[in-house]
Amino acid sequence: MLLADFIRDGAARLEKLYPSPEARGLVLMLCRELLGVTNYTHVVEPRTAVPEERLPELEAALARLCAGEPIQYVLGVAEFCDRRFVVGPGVLVPRPETELLVAEAVRTLQEMELDRAPRVLDLCTGSGCIAWSIALDIRDAEVIGVDVSETALDYARKQFPQGPSFIQADVLDTEQAFPYGPFDLVVSNPPYVLERERTQMRPNVLDWEPDLALFVPDDDPLRFYRAVARWAQRFLRPGGVGLVEINEALGPETAEVFRAAGFKNVRNLPDFYQKDRFVRFQTPDNQAINN
């Protein structure tokens, strides 16, 4: 089969689920990853054929895409902060906006100009994409990632050879013993999608990515932020910084959780589209909040 035909037919099949440019983009990505061709090989070398023996693998991958499975699960990898993370069913695919949180975290740690290794706590770590990116960008950083899901932690632990420690714990259990603090930075991208927002979500997310990673009850959408605030009260050092990703519809309310918990310099930070997407907060200098 000609590569050009596979791309044309594959894109046509995927158009039942995705807008046309996205459908084509997904097939091109499949071919790039599985065959090592470029996005334009089939144009500049139109006689290029898909090797016979690779066809079953490509067809199987295309069938998974047509069933709505995210391409990152099909390929087993997701790009994040210029690195490739292993992902699959049971762990959230890292999102581009979370790269902004990592950039802010790295900038914050650099600006601290510590004369020792910075210490970072990542709550709700999932694939470990935040924890690993910070650990690999700030070479001597000591990073601990926490998640309740053993499946997610299995992915987090195998991303790269050496780096963060990953610990299983329920972040909502805020008074548990945790003998690892204090930290200079607490980061978190917790579940924050409201149950009632399900209707606006696409099937490739809803049917495939774990509910545990996404949803919070409509009547208690800020539960994870209250929990993160409590972890930060207990384990952030005086002058330490917190950074959380948030639901864009709840910017002021989420910031208020951290103000009410006694943090200073609490502010919303925007994403690529100028929407409230993060909250940054700080422990008062000379004073841990441990009430």
Ligand SMILES: C[S@@+](CC[C@H](N)C(=O)[O-])C[C@H]1O[C@@H](n2cnc3c(N)ncnc32)[C@H](O)[C@@H]1O
């Ligand atoms: C939005 S995902 C974020 C994953 C990753 N940090 C990222 O940015 O891609 C939220 C994560 O919170 C975890 N989680 C859900 N409930 C939790 C709980 N009670 N305690 C700890 N982790 C929890 C999920 O397993 C999931 O990995």
